[in-house]
Amino acid sequence: MVDNLVIVESPAKAKTIEKFLGKDYLVKSSFGHIRDLEKKEFGVDIENDFKPRYTISPDKKAVVSELKKLSKEAKTVWLASDEDREGEAIAWHLLEALNLDEDKTRRIVFHEITKTAIQEAIKNPRKIDKNLVNAQQARRILDRLVGFEVSPVLWKKVKPQLSAGRVQSVAVRLIVDREREVMNFTATSSYRVNALFMVDDENGKKVALKAELNKRFDNRDEAFKFLEKCKGANYLVDDIVKKPAKRSPAPPFTTSTLQQEASRKLGFSVAQTMSVAQRLYEAGKITYMRTDSVNLSSLAINTAKAKINDFFGEKYSKTRQFKTSSKGAQEAHEAIRPTYMENESVSGIKQEQRLYELIWKRSIASQMSDAQLEKTTVNIGISTSNEKFIASGEIVKFDGFLKVYFESTDDEDDKNNGDTLLPPIQKNDSLLLDSIVAAQRFSQRPPRYTEASLVKKLEEQGIGRPSTYAPIITTIQNRGYVVKEDRPGAEREFVTLTFLNDQIKEQIQKENFGYERSKLFPTDIGMVVNDFLVKNFDLIMDFNFTAKVEEQFDIIAEGKVKWENMLKDFYKPFHQQVEETLEISEKANGERILGTDPQTGKPVSVKIGRYGPLVQLGETGDSDNDNDEKPRFASLQPGMRLETITLEEALDLFKLPRDLGEYEDKKVSAAIGRFGPYIRHDNKFVSIGKDSSPFSITLDEAIELIEAKKEKDRKAVIKTFDEEPELRVLNGRWGPYISFNKKNYKIPKGTEAENLSLEDCRKIIEEGPAPKKGKRKKK
DNA sequence: CAGTGAGCGAGCTTCCGCTTGACTT
Numbered sequence: 108m109v110d111n112l113v114i115v116e117s118p119a120k121a122k123t124i125e126k127f128l129g130k131d132y133l134v135k136s137s138f139g140h141i142r143d144l145e146k147k148e149f150g151v152d153i154e155n156d157f158k159p160r161y162t163i164s165p166d167k168k169a170v171v172s173e174l175k176k177l178s179k180e181a182k183t184v185w186l187a188s189d190e191d192r193e194g195e196a197i198a199w200h201l202l203e204a205l206n207l208d209e210d211k212t213r214r215i216v217f218h219e220i221t222k223t224a225i226q227e228a229i230k231n232p233r234k235i236d237k238n239l240v241n242a243q244q245a246r247r248i249l250d251r252l253v254g255f256e257v258s259p260v261l262w263k264k265v266k267p268q269l270s271a272g273r274v275q276s277v278a279v280r281l282i283v284d285r286e287r288e289v290m291n292f293t294a295t296s297s298y299r300v301n302a303l304f305m306v307d308d309e310n311g312k313k314v315a316l317k318a319e320l321n322k323r324f325d326n327r328d329e330a331f332k333f334l335e336k337c338k339g340a341n342y343l344v345d346d347i348v349k350k351p352a353k354r355s356p357a358p359p360f361t362t363s364t365l366q367q368e369a370s371r372k373l374g375f376s377v378a379q380t381m382s383v384a385q386r387l388y389e390a391g392k393i394t395y396m397r398t399d400s401v402n403l404s405s406l407a408i409n410t411a412k413a414k415i416n417d418f419f420g421e422k423y424s425k426t427r428q429f430k431t432s433s434k435g436a437q438e439a440h441e442a443i444r445p446t447y448m449e450n451e452s453v454s455g456i457k458q459e460q461r462l463y464e465l466i467w468k469r470s471i472a473s474q475m476s477d478a479q480l481e482k483t484t485v486n487i488g489i490s491t492s493n494e495k496f497i498a499s500g501e502i503v504k505f506d507g508f509l510k511v512y513f514e515s516t517d518d519e520d521d522k523n524n525g526d527t528l529l530p531p532i533q534k535n536d537s538l539l540l541d542s543i544v545a546a547q548r549f550s551q552r553p554p555r556y557t558e559a560s561l562v563k564k565l566e567e568q569g570i571g572r573p574s575t576y577a578p579i580i581t582t583i584q585n586r587g588y589v590v591k592e593d594r595p596g597a598e599r600e601f602v603t604l605t606f607l608n609d610q611i612k613e614q615i616q617k618e619n620f621g622y623e624r625s626k627l628f629p630t631d632i633g634m635v636v637n638d639f640l641v642k643n644f645d646l647i648m649d650f651n652f653t654a655k656v657e658e659q660f661d662i663i664a665e666g667k668v669k670w671e672n673m674l675k676d677f678y679k680p681f682h683q684q685v686e687e688t689l690e691i692s693e694k695a696n697g698e699r700i701l702g703t704d705p706q707t708g709k710p711v712s713v714k715i716g717r718y719g720p721l722v723q724l725g726e727t728g729d730s731d732n733d734n735d736e737k738p739r740f741a742s743l744q745p746g747m748r749l750e751t752i753t754l755e756e757a758l759d760l761f762k763l764p765r766d767l768g769e770y771e772d773k774k775v776s777a778a779i780g781r782f783g784p785y786i787r788h789d790n791k792f793v794s795i796g797k798d799s800s801p802f803s804i805t806l807d808e809a810i811e812l813i814e815a816k817k818e819k820d821r822k823a824v825i826k827t828f829d830e831e832p833e834l835r836v837l838n839g840r841w842g843p844y845i846s847f848n849k850k851n852y853k854i855p856k857g858t859e860a861e862n863l864s865l866e867d868c869r870k871i872i873e874e875g876p877a878p879k880k881g882k883r884k885k886k
Numbered sequence: 887c888a889g890t891g892a893g894c895g896a897g898c899t900t901c902c903g904c905t906t907g908a909c910t911t
Binding site for chain 1: 892
């Protein structure tokens with residue numbers, strides 16, 4: 108029995124704090140929220156001032172009963188959940204759910220886990236801030252109302268099992284909008300002109316000086332005209348300008364910036380970053396990884412300073428405090444940093460080491476001095492033209508924080524701003540031209556989102572929280588609204604004009620462009636759902652919706668507005684939109700008429716069906732004529748899109764299944780199924796590989812595939828037994844196994860499948876029943 | 887494991903944020 112029970116949110120935090128507080132204190136954790144709204148009937152009494160009905164979350168029952176028992180025994184219960192809206196609500200739910208006596212309950216907060224911060228907190232307890240709790244209740248109830256009223260509209264008007272929500276629907280909208288921008292983008296081209304001069308360096312050796320013309324030309328003819336003018340020209344250094352510049356380090360990591368940098372520098376997915384960070388946190392190596400704060404504790408700043416002085420010298424140290432700029436930040440924690448700033452590396456698996464190193468470098472760099480640079484711009488005049496060539500260089504005079512860390516950008520074209528040292532040249536030097544190249548360059552389409560750049564965008568808009576960025580991205584993919592994938596680029600031609608020895612040579616070259624790696628693409632269903640929501644629910648689909656309601660929550664937290672009134676104001680127009688949409692709106696299936704089939708004269712259309720996107724030939728019979736044929740249907744193939752498929756592509760799909768002829772008196776046909784293209788013969792299926800296609804494969808090629816499959820099938824059966832025809836020893840993808848009554852059984856290691864007797868097989872079947880599929884019942 | 891796409895109706899789906907393990911193919 109202990110006098111003091113302290114309750115925090117995270118078990119790892121509990122362990123640390125217990126060490127600081129000594130034996131009079133027992134520190135336990137609530138594992139986050141312990142109660143939530145009931146699932147049935149919204150969990151909210153809408154008629155009665157939105158009165159919430161809370162219930163203990165099923166997976167928290169054990170935690171709650173343990174805390175209840177411990178809190179009865181304790182003299183004082185300290186509620187030490189985080190100092191933000193959700194943390195305050197957790198404290199209040201604990202008070203209610205544990206039936207705590209208010210007189211023996213204290214609310215304390217700290218936002219760094221250091222001994223002094225915690226002792227200070229214990230000295231300054233306060234009451235639960237009910238206004239802040241009410242702001243959280245408003246947030247929770249609003250999200251429930253939006254999610255549970257709009258989702259059922261989608262079930263009725265689009266497809267069952269779909270979902271909508273304040274956060275996920277806007278996240279999908281960002282991706283859909285961007286996809287449309289990409290689809291509508293047409294590249295324009297211009298001509299970029301680069302010159303190469305030869306200059307003597309200090310040792311009299313010839314070195315190259317690159318310079319770009321201060322003008323781009325709209326077309327080939329203008330570029331050509333310019334090069335014509337360069338014939339016989341002289342090139343003179345008009346001017347050299349040197350300017351000092353400085354660069355400052357980025358602030359230490361928040362959840363969002365850690366996810367972005369780990370993606371760019373280490374190639375981690377957002378979810379991967381969080382799970383590696385979680386392990387580092389639990390091992391006590393970094394501070395809490397779900398935070399929106401860039402703040403560092405004074406302890407951290409001091410140890411960083413000592414480390415920098417020791418490692419690099421005093422002139423590399425500069426103490427900085429950063430201010431959080433992101434919208435809606437609640438700053439309950441510190442920035443993400445090493446627990447012990449003096450440790451530049453940790454033990455553990457490779458991923459943990461790499462992520463830790465990144466965090467260490469970023470944190471240390473944030474306490475280092477600016478880098479001092481010198482930028483040089485050289486203007487080179489052309490005797491026959493008013494244009495100028497410009498060469499620029501940048502040298503680092505003092506590296507400062509660059510010694511340990513350089514922040515990456517999403518812009519892949521940005522790589523040429525590195526450290527370039529110009530050769531020694533003086534004003535009025537005459538330069539020797541080597542060559543000039545005018546190359547056609549295309550404008551770039553807007554970039555599709557990566558997981559990390561989507562997180563960045565969401566944070567900028569104040570949508571979602573550090574604990575939800577990773578789950579949001581998983582959700583919109585699980586719902587089938589968005590896919591993350593690679594897409595091949597295309598090849599295009601571009602023109603280059605090369606000026607060498609007063610001659611102009613024109614060439615057509617090829618380049619690849621538009622290759623996408625691990626980008627987020629909307630699916631057809633994602634686009635249909637998005638368009639439906641934008642059309643009918645402009646209120647919640649507005650990118651500023653979250654920011655607007657956050658303002659209201661802040662006012663509730665200040666005690667200036669009653670949360671029930673805020674919800675009332677929101678709910679009335681919102682609910683009306685729900686009702687109207689249910690009543691007026693047509694079913695949304697993204698239907699498009701593509702044209703008419705020239706052979707039958709019937710209309711060809713495309714839409715989302717029960718099993719995904721499909722093309723349809725003919726109309727569903729609303730005529731009384733029984734002779735009306737049913738329409739034909741065919742699924743869209745991978746790579747085809749509802750919005751872009753053409754009549755020709757659609758008509759191709761109806762060519763399947765294709766009759767190829769007969770083999771061994773049985774029909775042979777080719778088609779595409781759920782598992783890709785296949786040949787059908789004698790009710791057996793053979794996959795068509797990538798080398799051929801069901802549209803073009805010949806009978807002979809098909810027969811070859813059929814025979815190959817037969818041969819393989821013969822080899823697949825290792826052994827059969829006459830006494831037990833249901834029992835067979837087969838050769839599968841993962842080696843030999845026993846098949847009996849449609850169930851499969853593993854053969855123990857070290858047993859030769861060839862030598863198995865019927866008795867052996869029966870024994871294996873008895874001893875090791877096939878693992879059943881993990882079907883779990885839901886309550 | 888590969889021909890789905892009619893229509894009816896029962897019973898189900900769904901949100902966001904706070905936290906970790908317990909689960910396997």
